[in-house]
Amino acid sequence: MIRWLILIPFALLIAVGASGTFFLVASVFDPVMALLTGDTLFVGFWSLIDAVFAAEDPGPIVEDAFLAVGRIMFTLLIFPPLLVAIVSEVLGMRSLLWHMLATGILTAAVPWILRGQARIASPEELHVSFVLGLTGAVAGFVYWAIIGGREPRRSEPTAPSSGS
Template sequence: MIRYLLLIPLALLIAVGASTLFLFIASVVDPVMGTLTGDTLLVGFWAFVDEVFSVEDPGPMIAETAFAVGRVAFLLLVFPPLLVAVVGEVVRARSVIWYAGAMAVLTAAIPWVLRGSARIATPGELHVSAVLGLTGAVAGLIYWAIAGRDAGGFKPSDPPFPGRAAP
């Protein structure tokens, strides 16, 4: 019971933090991600400032912007580890390949699913997907190291106490 109340939420929190840190570092170090992040933040910030100063009551617009940023962060950084962890616990997956691979594929696929159009990807889009996939893989590896190795608790065939034979 402690596993479900403390260990899994703590593992998810640490995995999300590690993937956030990885994405931040990738955005600073990688030239493609740096350009994308910098241009997006610069254009988004100035559009936001222009909109704030052009209306009488900017409160609803600020709230909507904060909600939209939170939704994107949730979809890219929280949702994949949460979904993969729940599925891994239900099916008792204990493989690092499951956690790192599933989180990598799911995180990399989210922009493609949200875009919704069928067209050939540009090299820049593929690069961003690869970085997002690595971000998901980092989250999966961290989650597996903390809680995934013992997914689903004890199997029915496991002895109740390690080192002793079942009666």
């Protein structure tokens, strides 16, 4: 019971923080991610400023902007490790390979799932998916490392003693 109430939420919190830190570092030091992140933040910031100054009441605009950022963070950083943690705890799958691959593949697939259409990807899109996959793998590794990473020990059934 302690595992469900304390250890799993703590492990998820630390795993999400570690994957967020990895994603931030990758967005700064990786040239493709830095260009994408820089352009997105530049355009997004100035669009927000323009909309705020053009509106009579900027409160809803700022609120919607923060809500959109929160949705993106939840979709990319919180949902994949949370889903994999729930599935692994329910099914009892606790291997390192499972946690890293499942979380990495799910995180890398999020943009493709949300796009909703099939088309050939550009090299930049594949690069972003690779970085997102590594981000998910970091979350899976950290979660696995904190949660214990192995099956809980079960007591061996005792052999019935002979009545002689």
